[in-house]
Amino acid sequence: MGGNGSRWKALVALGVAVLAVGAFADPLFTDATDEAGIRFQHVDGRSGQKYFVETLGSGVALFDYDNDGDLDIYFVNGAPLPGYVPQGVPKNRLYRNEGNWKFTDVTDLAGVGDEGYGHGACVGDYDNDGDLDLYVTNFGPNVLYQNNGDGTFTDVSQRAGVADARWSSSAAFADYDQDGDLDLYVANYLILSLEENPWCGLKEKGVRAYCAPDQFPGQADALYRNNGDGTFTEVTAASGVLRPHGKGLGVSWGDYDNDGYPDLYVANDSTENFLFHNLRDGTFEEVGFFSGVAVGETGVMENGMGTDWGDYDNDGWLDLVVTNYADQMNTLYHNDGDGFFSDVSVLSGTGPKSLPYLAWGVEFFDYDNDGWLDLIVANGHLHDNLAALGQKGTYAQRNLLYHNRGDGTFEEVGLQSGPGMSLEEVSRGLAVGDLDDDGDLDVVISNSNGPARLLRNEGGNAQHWLLLRLIRRSGSSDAIGARVVLEAGGRVQIREVRSGSSYLSQSDLRVHFGLGEAERVDRLQVRWNARHLQQYENLPADRLLILEEGSPEVRD
Numbered sequence: 001m002g003g004n005g006s007r008w009k010a011l012v013a014l015g016v017a018v019l020a021v022g023a024f025a026d027p028l029f030t031d032a033t034d035e036a037g038i039r040f041q042h043v044d045g046r047s048g049q050k051y052f053v054e055t056l057g058s059g060v061a062l063f064d065y066d067n068d069g070d071l072d073i074y075f076v077n078g079a080p081l082p083g084y085v086p087q088g089v090p091k092n093r094l095y096r097n098e099g100n101w102k103f104t105d106v107t108d109l110a111g112v113g114d115e116g117y118g119h120g121a122c123v124g125d126y127d128n129d130g131d132l133d134l135y136v137t138n139f140g141p142n143v144l145y146q147n148n149g150d151g152t153f154t155d156v157s158q159r160a161g162v163a164d165a166r167w168s169s170s171a172a173f174a175d176y177d178q179d180g181d182l183d184l185y186v187a188n189y190l191i192l193s194l195e196e197n198p199w200c201g202l203k204e205k206g207v208r209a210y211c212a213p214d215q216f217p218g219q220a221d222a223l224y225r226n227n228g229d230g231t232f233t234e235v236t237a238a239s240g241v242l243r244p245h246g247k248g249l250g251v252s253w254g255d256y257d258n259d260g261y262p263d264l265y266v267a268n269d270s271t272e273n274f275l276f277h278n279l280r281d282g283t284f285e286e287v288g289f290f291s292g293v294a295v296g297e298t299g300v301m302e303n304g305m306g307t308d309w310g311d312y313d314n315d316g317w318l319d320l321v322v323t324n325y326a327d328q329m330n331t332l333y334h335n336d337g338d339g340f341f342s343d344v345s346v347l348s349g350t351g352p353k354s355l356p357y358l359a360w361g362v363e364f365f366d367y368d369n370d371g372w373l374d375l376i377v378a379n380g381h382l383h384d385n386l387a388a389l390g391q392k393g394t395y396a397q398r399n400l401l402y403h404n405r406g407d408g409t410f411e412e413v414g415l416q417s418g419p420g421m422s423l424e425e426v427s428r429g430l431a432v433g434d435l436d437d438d439g440d441l442d443v444v445i446s447n448s449n450g451p452a453r454l455l456r457n458e459g460g461n462a463q464h465w466l467l468l469r470l471i472r473r474s475g476s477s478d479a480i481g482a483r484v485v486l487e488a489g490g491r492v493q494i495r496e497v498r499s500g501s502s503y504l505s506q507s508d509l510r511v512h513f514g515l516g517e518a519e520r521v522d523r524l525q526v527r528w529n530a531r532h533l534q535q536y537e538n539l540p541a542d543r544l545l546i547l548e549e550g551s552p553e554v555r556d
Contacts, residue, residue: 027368027460028418029401029443036103036454040075043090044449045117047083050210051197052190053117053139054081055382056169056249057360057428057448059504061121062435063132065110066151070097071433071508073444075452076118076136082194091115092136101436101456111153114143120429120504124173124182125478126160127230132478137168137186137504146230161232162224167192172500173480174253174262176239177282178529180475181226182499185241187248187266190216207388213269213303218247221266225282240276240283247271252501254309254318255483256335260530262481265293267304267322280530293320293333297343302328306430306503310364311335311494312373313408316485318494321350323359323377323503326393330354330362330377350375350402353412357397358382361430361503365441369463369514371491372404378445378503380426396424399445420455433508437544439465441512446505464515464541470497471548472528479549483527484511488541489518515541 044054058076065072073095080086091113095103107113116138123132131147141163145153157163166188173182190213201209223241224232236242241264250267257263261278268274272294276284288294296302303325309318317335324330329351333341345351354377361378368374379397386393401417402410414421420443429446436442440460445453466486470479482497495511515521521539528534528549536554539545546555 025459025462026413026417027440027462028458029420029455030418030458031420031423031453032101032456033452033454036101038073038095038103038452038454039105040093040095040452042075042077042446042449042452044078045081045084046449047081048208049081049083049197050200050208051081051194052192052210052216053167054078055210056119056189057426057504058118058446059120059170059361059429059502059506060431060444060446060452061123061134061506062431062433062444062508063123063134063506065094065132065134065147066096067131070099070437071435072097073103074112074121074134075446076121076429076504079115079117089115092118097435106151110151112145114138116140116143119168120170122171122173122500122506123509124480124499125476126173126182126184126226128181128476130477135162135171135173135184137171139167139192141165142168142186156230160230161234162186164188164222166219169249170251170500170504172251172253172498174264174499175475175481175529176262176264176278177225178261179228181228182476182480183226184224184232185251185253185264186222186224187251188219188221189247189249189269191219192216202389205388207385209383209385209389213247218245218271220244221246221248240285243274243286245271246274249305250307250322250503252307252309253481253498254496256309256318256320257339258317260527265307265309265320267307269303269305270301272301273304273322287339291339292341292343296324296329296331297345302331305360306362308363308501309496309498310373312364312404314372314491314493316492316494318496321362321364321375323362326358326381327355330359344408347408349409349411353400356393357400358393360428361445361505363430363432363502363507365432366512366514367401367441367457367460368403369440369460369465369516370406371489371493371514371516372406374404375402375410376400376430376432376443377402378427378430380428380448394424396426398422398424399427418458420453423453425450425453428503429505430502431505431507434467434510434512437467439467439542464518466513466515466521466539466541467544468511469544469546470511470526471546473549474532475529478509479528480509481529485525485527486513486521487523488515488521491516510544
């Protein structure tokens with residue numbers, strides 16, 4: 001009743017707004033968690049001993065695991081730590097989308113209820129069999145679940161060679177060498193032992209706090225090349241991405257130089273961020289400082305958390321966003337198209353608004369279908385005793401929604417965008433996708449040591465839209481890495497199919513475009529890989545279309 005009541009209030013408010021302006025109303029986000037039957041509760045295993053592992057929280061993955069055409073939801077969970085008294089066994093949870101905003105917990109049936117201390121998840125068809133597989137990162141051995149195609153999964157971590165036992169955070173698949181098989185990048189964080197838990201805080205007052213990340217050594221990330229036989233080979237050093245001092249939290253692949261090969265950005269905590277430029281020969285060159293994306297505008301290393309690529313100004317080049325700690329601005333980098341980026345955090349209006357918040361998950365998405373990518377940011381502090389520590393701020397925080405004005409600037413509109421955006425919680429992972437296939441993008445948020453949230457987009461489909469599912473035949477079936485260029489209404493937009501982004505999370509692999517008032521798509525080009533382009537013309541709007549590599553047919 002609570003979920004239906006919230007939706008009714010949102011719809012009434014939406015109708016009032018339409019009458020008031022006589023045009024498109026601003027979309028509203030309502031909390032549909034209870035209505036959907038989602039009962040996931042994140043457990044961080046805290047016992048008051050302030051183990052640093054408790055601070056990271058966990059992510060969420062949106063993907064169609066059973067190939068029935070709609071998005072299912074996978075939540076990653078923590079585990080008991082020394083001194084914690086468990087009430088049941090925390091585990092990761094998979095919810096099957098039944099349609100009409102109803103979800104069923106199928107964790108045990110599917111066999112994906114990992115009980116490790118989990119953090120992140122990403123998906124991709126690594127074995128090219130037509131269904132999506134699932135990779136989970138842990139504080140401890142990671143897990144690769146192979147999709148059996150019958151609604152169940154098999155743990156193949158050891159056999160595949162990707163059961164990394166280090167402390168891993170975000171991960172993402174991409175075919176970096178363009179051989180048709182998905183490779184895997186895993187960000188690793190700190191070297192941490194539960195047996196050696198340093199005491200931090202105000203000793204004179206007996207107030208304990210979580211230690212800062214610079215009190216722990218970092219560790220190298222890992223790049224695994226897909227051998228094409230169900231196994232992977234670690235090629236971190238051979239590929240040129242070995243950086244022993246990194247403290248990776250956010251990972252996102254994106255072709256920032258438009259050469260057809262995916263490049264990689266890694267957001268690091270308290271060390272410089274990495275931009276790995278793909279040299280198209282199986283190796284990478286780290287160009288973060290050279291390109292201007294290693295540090296913020298002041299030249300100081302920041303606490304990078306989440307990251308995402310998106311062309312927010314529709315100039316044909318992927319721009320970049322990075323979330324940071326409280327009192328550090330979230331950074332928006334404009335891609336200048338010449339290998340360099342400009343820090344436009346202040347000029348765009350996104351940076352100053354973020355200063356009071358400790359930010360984690362972040363995504364570019366067009367929530368109102370006006371043809372311009374907006375931004376959403378998940379916030380929440382890591383200290384639950386800020387006042388006792390003499391620090392300002394709050395533990396629970398509201399999330400931020402930035403509306404793209406279309407002129408290079410953004411307006412933060414969270415408090416005007418429905419009750420779902422007014423919630424104050426301790427958010428971490430964030431993913432976006434069209435959960436009900438109505439043409440606008442919904443939001444799923446994982447909260448640290450609290451309940452997850454499904455935020456339904458009410459009214460975002462008032463303007464026209466297009467949702468695309470791409471199917472490859474010459475490589476991984478999910479078309480990860482493919483780029484779509486769309487022309488409609490005198491505007492050109494680009495999107496890429498991407499595995500892993502934001503913070504510890506996976507958004508919808510389907511490609512979404514807002515079309516504004518354009519009722520049809522003039523031209524659409526799909527770059528399946530660096531060597532294969534395919535073009536379509538005069539496509540209808542306001543529907544989900546399926547495009548298959550090599551076929552001129554457009555299915556819905």
